[in-house]
Amino acid sequence: MPMIVVASVDAIRNFYVDTLGFSHVMGMVGKDGQLDFCTVVMGEARIMFMRAPGGTAAPSGKQPVEIYLEVEDVDALHKNLTKKRVAISDPLTLQWWGDRTFKVLDPNGYEVWFYTHVAEPKPPQGAKLV
Template sequence: MIEPKSSFPVFVIKNLDAAKYFYTENLGFDVAFSGDWYIHLVSKSGVQIGFLLPSHSTQPPIFQKPYIGEGVIFSLEVEDADVAFEEAKSKSLNIVLELRSEDWGQRHFCVQDPNGIYLDIVQSIEPTEEYQNDYN
């Protein structure tokens, strides 16, 4: 069996500088690696994310197509979604889903980063009775 010890998404994007700025200035990530074709960011809590330029000669063809903005949600769990939402508003982030509570046990909102990646900023809350049995 393959047993992962950590995980991180890598998005193939067109603008590394915009990603680096957005994630370090707005979400508190630090730069762990910064090349002219790839950056790797890590949060203080250990959340990791990578960004790769498309069509880079060191990468196989399956890693060369740029992200087109569909089919991916990158969720970031926070202690307090209300505080995070106010911070996102104060920084004029591109909020694409307003703050709301979901019956299945989430309070969240979504922003879109400069490369089109949707970030679901999530706080776990008590689910309604209907969803209680869905949790282990």
């Protein structure tokens, strides 16, 4: 399970639960009344969010880590999120490696890929799977 450092666990928890449809599994509220960490889940995919250590702010802007999560039905999730007017940063695409994917950008700058494996890999011409 990835552990992602964010500036506000409360805010990112609300985005993943209320906007993307994850379920809140567990969290811990600190002395200041804010979440110190929480775990969210969608199917088998789990993510833990935690506050930056020592109260330092998490970096802003696009993050160097992308989150790649398998879901049971990527088309149904895409339809649901589109209906909720969630900004899709990369459209539904059949990737050469056999996954049907789309991406959203979360409020902390993490690109979140959702995918369902639907086909055998077909490497681009000239490439070879090893």
